[in-house]
Amino acid sequence: MKMISEFNNDERISEQLLVVSCSKNMSTNNIPYLNIEFKDRSGTIYGKKWDYSEGDEDLFAPGNILLVNAETSIYRNNLQLKVTSATPLDSEEIDFSKFTKDTPSNFEALQKELDKYIASVSDPKLREVMTTAIKKYENGYYNSPAGKNIHHDYKHGLLTHILSMCEIGEFLSHHYEDVDYDILMTAIILHDIGKTVELEGELIYTYTTEGKLLGHISIGEAIVQETCKEVGLDHEKSVLLEHCILAHHGQLEFGSPVMPLTKEALILSLIDQVDSKVEALNKALESTKEGEFSSKIFALDNRSFYKPKK
Numbered sequence: 001m002k003m004i005s006e007f008n009n010d011e012r013i014s015e016q017l018l019v020v021s022c023s024k025n026m027s028t029n030n031i032p033y034l035n036i037e038f039k040d041r042s043g044t045i046y047g048k049k050w051d052y053s054e055g056d057e058d059l060f061a062p063g064n065i066l067l068v069n070a071e072t073s074i075y076r077n078n079l080q081l082k083v084t085s086a087t088p089l090d091s092e093e094i095d096f097s098k099f100t101k102d103t104p105s106n107f108e109a110l111q112k113e114l115d116k117y118i119a120s121v122s123d124p125k126l127r128e129v130m131t132t133a134i135k136k137y138e139n140g141y142y143n144s145p146a147g148k149n150i151h152h153d154y155k156h157g158l159l160t161h162i163l164s165m166c167e168i169g170e171f172l173s174h175h176y177e178d179v180d181y182d183i184l185m186t187a188i189i190l191h192d193i194g195k196t197v198e199l200e201g202e203l204i205y206t207y208t209t210e211g212k213l214l215g216h217i218s219i220g221e222a223i224v225q226e227t228c229k230e231v232g233l234d235h236e237k238s239v240l241l242e243h244c245i246l247a248h249h250g251q252l253e254f255g256s257p258v259m260p261l262t263k264e265a266l267i268l269s270l271i272d273q274v275d276s277k278v279e280a281l282n283k284a285l286e287s288t289k290e291g292e293f294s295s296k297i298f299a300l301d302n303r304s305f306y307k308p309k310k
Helices: 054-059 107-119 124-136 138-143 157-175 181-190 209-231 235-246 263-286
Strands: 012-026 032-040 043-050 065-075 078-088 199-201 205-207
Touching (some): 107 181, 124 138, 124 209, 157 263, 181 209, 181 263
Antiparallel strands (some): 012 032
16 A cells, blocks of 8 residues: 555556546647546545546546546646546445544544643623534534644544644733733634634535535634624623634635734634644645655645755
8 A cells, every 4th residue: 555645756556545626627739638646645646537428527526536646747746647547436345544634633632632721711791602602613622623624624623723823922922011921822723623614524524505605714704793692701801702713814805704803803814824834734744755845735835845954
């Protein structure tokens, strides 16, 4: 068994791969081909299938796990596959361990850490807002990824992302003066709760209708607003908390309806950027050899990063 991250240039592979997407394309010479994105727990790779038939579109449907025979090559500094054939697999033939990437931490330990941060908030109403909202969306909150592809894109990824932000937020709240710890920590814990509605799936994650039409920021703000009213949170604190949710992407062009206009909202947006972008970089470097540059990273302005030799 060979993982995508272990593929090398100019070799033949015959491996079980998960189809993420498949689309018809036309070459510059007007030759049709299928452009297919494959995935396993180590990463993704694109492949081309030339001389395809109509049945190939069904074969390479997203969500299918296939035994793929292909040749590897370098195209525009990225490794890709030239698919020669693929065979559908019965469930008993599939090695699902190749495709289920779990959080590197123990799930029970993550739950205890979350409870610790919730308990650290002194305002009982804010604690109630957190516990009430999380309970309503418990399955997604604990099991969803933080993103579809870019960062923390695995089971429990959302919770892992949130707890990493909590650790950074705890430090910054003591490092800088006049930071409202309770508002900041509550905002961190609830900032991405909209993703429990925005994303669905197991092996591959897709956007729900609500996710496509509304987006996780507006969904999350609605959840938080409703919960604040339900528990009777003070109006001022409710507005401050909702503002943090709406502004947590930091810029209008990044999807936030408003810019951060409080210290807590600004810190939240910066923490979110740091954790998501460093995780995206870590993900790219996992499949990069020492002394070489990574593939281009969309979340980091399509830059390639160097992985130093140890």
